[in-house]
Amino acid sequence: MIISPRSSSTRTLVVISLSLSVILLLTGTGVATARWIIAAITTVPVTAGELTTEVTGTVGLDALDISNDQYTTPATLTFYNSSTVSVHYTWEFSFSSGTLDPATIALTVWEPTGTSCPTTVPDTGTFAGTLAAPPSLPATAISGQSGMVVCAATRFLGSIAEVAGGSLTTTPTVTADLTTGTWTATVSGDSFTHTIASDPLSP
Amino acid sequence: MTSWSSHLIKTSVILAAVVTLAISVTGGTYALWHAQVSLPGAVITAGHASLNIDGPYGLGSEQLYPGQTASAPFAVTNTGTVPLALRVDSLTGPDEQAPLDQQDFTRSLTVHIWAHTGEGCTTAPSELGWSGAVGSFSEKLVIVVDKGMTQPMCLAATLDTQAPATVQGVSLDLQLTVGGVQQ
Numbered sequence: 001m002i003i004s005p006r007s008s009s010t011r012t013l014v015v016i017s018l019s020l021s022v023i024l025l026l027t028g029t030g031v032a033t034a035r036w037i038i039a040a041i042t043t044v045p046v047t048a049g050e051l052t053t054e055v056t057g058t059v060g061l062d063a064l065d066i067s068n069d070q071y072t073t074p075a076t077l078t079f080y081n082s083s084t085v086s087v088h089y090t091w092e093f094s095f096s097s098g099t100l101d102p103a104t105i106a107l108t109v110w111e112p113t114g115t116s117c118p119t120t121v122p123d124t125g126t127f128a129g130t131l132a133a134p135p136s137l138p139a140t141a142i143s144g145q146s147g148m149v150v151c152a153a154t155r156f157l158g159s160i161a162e163v164a165g166g167s168l169t170t171t172p173t174v175t176a177d178l179t180t181g182t183w184t185a186t187v188s189g190d191s192f193t194h195t196i197a198s199d200p201l202s203p
Numbered sequence: 204m205t206s207w208s209s210h211l212i213k214t215s216v217i218l219a220a221v222v223t224l225a226i227s228v229t230g231g232t233y234a235l236w237h238a239q240v241s242l243p244g245a246v247i248t249a250g251h252a253s254l255n256i257d258g259p260y261g262l263g264s265e266q267l268y269p270g271q272t273a274s275a276p277f278a279v280t281n282t283g284t285v286p287l288a289l290r291v292d293s294l295t296g297p298d299e300q301a302p303l304d305q306q307d308f309t310r311s312l313t314v315h316i317w318a319h320t321g322e323g324c325t326t327a328p329s330e331l332g333w334s335g336a337v338g339s340f341s342e343k344l345v346i347v348v349d350k351g352m353t354q355p356m357c358l359a360a361t362l363d364t365q366a367p368a369t370v371q372g373v374s375l376d377l378q379l380t381v382g383g384v385q386q
Binding site: 035036037038039040041042043044045046047048049050051083084085178180181182183184 | 251252253254255256258259262263264265266267268269270271273277279283285287292294308312314358360362364365366367368370371372373374375376377378379380381382383384385
């Protein structure tokens, strides 16, 4: 068969037209493009923890006739972390009544070797400060649901004669915090009072 | 008319004549056998896609602190008749009318979802899983659940290390929607 150039181009046109028709037909039907989609819902409860702490034993710092030559009998303070994560402790003091200068009352703290405090202040391993500028508490991180025992003793730093009969009532505030973030828990301990003996010669 | 067209017409006419002649000369009759039967009780049922989520259990009893992650298992069962590819359609929390502490808590959470590999849900979330903040949508999981099968899953929530202190003690419910796309 002799194929003229014109008949060849006509066949090409026919083939292209048929191809386009098939493509358009398949595209237009949209066959096999539909899919089922289903969904199910559930509730996810979430709860944030909360820092909580307790402090006991501060009332043991009550001191009648505090002297400037020896410490009071050490008191046993317990800081209990009732949260479920480790915390660090800091503290500060507020003063509700009395005339004594908080800066004249020395405060020394330390961790006992056992669970109770000795009867005297040890020579080493203590942290010293005053009620105006409290000493740091031991830096140990206290695990959740556990406590830390700290011994504390006070001593007057000024002249007894100048403040005879004076007193100062102090309330400790303890703060537990995490090593990161801004979460804290604050609790107040029992107040304690220091008194200076009255001058026996005063009228 | 071109010679090619003319040739084509001639060829077609000849072919038609040959076919007609062949049919004619075979003779005989053309009666066809015909029979009909009905199939009793034939029922055609369409398939369906269906998902069921069981859990997560115990997540609410775990308290989250900054930087901590609480996790719990749950299960997704394909109760339909086609395989389904899972995806996280949505994860939503309290709306804008909720108390601020709940909104703060929601913003401080990141949720992880992954296939349970038998290692327990306390292990690090799989890279093949999904992680996102509350409010995220339509993220694929690389998990396909065959029809009738149950896929054990893990869900974990992590509280940001800088979560504000106002969220302490806050509890709330998130709504997780898991989608299944027919495969």
